[in-house]
Amino acid sequence: MRIALLGGTGDVGEGLAVRWRRDTDHEVLVGSRDPERARAAAETYADTVRADAGDETAVSPEIAGYANEMAADRADVIVLAVPPYHVADTVDAVTDRLDEENVLVTPAAGMQRGEDGFSYHPPGAGSVAALVREHTPESVPVVGAFHNLAAGRLADLDAAMGIDTLVFGDDEAAVSRIVRLAEEIDGLRALRAGGLGVAPEVESLTPLLINLAHENDDLTDLGVRFH
Numbered sequence: 001m002r003i004a005l006l007g008g009t010g011d012v013g014e015g016l017a018v019r020w021r022r023d024t025d026h027e028v029l030v031g032s033r034d035p036e037r038a039r040a041a042a043e044t045y046a047d048t049v050r051a052d053a054g055d056e057t058a059v060s061p062e063i064a065g066y067a068n069e070m071a072a073d074r075a076d077v078i079v080l081a082v083p084p085y086h087v088a089d090t091v092d093a094v095t096d097r098l099d100e101e102n103v104l105v106t107p108a109a110g111m112q113r114g115e116d117g118f119s120y121h122p123p124g125a126g127s128v129a130a131l132v133r134e135h136t137p138e139s140v141p142v143v144g145a146f147h148n149l150a151a152g153r154l155a156d157l158d159a160a161m162g163i164d165t166l167v168f169g170d171d172e173a174a175v176s177r178i179v180r181l182a183e184e185i186d187g188l189r190a191l192r193a194g195g196l197g198v199a200p201e202v203e204s205l206t207p208l209l210i211n212l213a214h215e216n217d218d219l220t221d222l223g224v225r226f227h
């Protein structure tokens with residue numbers, strides 16, 4: 001499978017890229033608005049995976065960098081790894097590259113910082129997932145996943161995962177595909193959370209986790225395991 005990470009030059013893109021390349025045979029396409037930045041990031045991620053394998057001379061892992069549009073065009077699954085307020089523009093830039101064979105994945109949560117900490121601040125559509133749905137052709141399935149994973153923990157290949165991620169969407173086949181893809185990351189369990197309408201409940205976990213990590217010294221890169 002080919003997985004495109006649009007905005008894959010950022011924190012969550014790096015974490016997902018190195019985990020999928022280390023733990024699976026999938027090809028990872030790092031996307032960026034700037035293809036040179038994408039290629040540089042892809043090389044860095046490949047170095048990380050080689051170093052983790054303990055073999056600096058190993059064949060280069062299948063990670064390559066492209067402009068977002070090209071990455072989306074070549075991929076089966078496309079992850080929108082960009083800040084929430086730029087998700088709509090990013091979808092608009094690639095929408096003519098998508099069809100019903102693709103799955104568009106949103107990990108984004110809208111937040112704002114106040115005196116008391118971070119709070120959930122969804123876009124006018126009601127959630128980032130709803131905004132993505134509005135900007136995506138109806139035939140292309142949209143799935144939410146990976147909101148509650150700390151990028152730092154993902155990118156540190158020495159860190160055990162041992163946590164859950166919540167997956168939601170209206171297209172059962174697409175949700176199943178992303179559940180499988182998530183669970184191919186060692187130590188990650190994917191739980192189905194419902195249809196796209198549950199997006200606010202899942203997205204609002206992100207500010208909660210960030211606040212807990214800020215308020216408690218030993219909870220850096222916090223994750224959740226549901227028992």
Ligand SMILES: NC(=O)c1ccc[n+]([C@@H]2O[C@H](COP(=O)([O-])OP(=O)(O)OC[C@H]3O[C@@H](n4cnc5c(N)ncnc54)[C@H](OP(=O)(O)O)[C@@H]3O)[C@@H](O)[C@H]2O)c1
Pocket residue numbers: 006007008009010011012013031032033034037038080081082083084086089090107108109110146147148149150151152
């Ligand atoms: N960080 C986390 O721990 C974490 C965990 C789970 C989910 N998330 C979600 O994942 C998404 C990405 O988070 P992140 O921390 O990886 O973000 P980030 O590092 O701040 O940004 C990711 C990438 O987005 C692109 N970008 C920045 N401004 C943009 C714009 N105006 N238009 C289009 N692309 C732009 C940049 O790529 P180029 O400049 O190369 O195009 C950047 O490298 C967010 O929606 C966040 O809510 C984050």
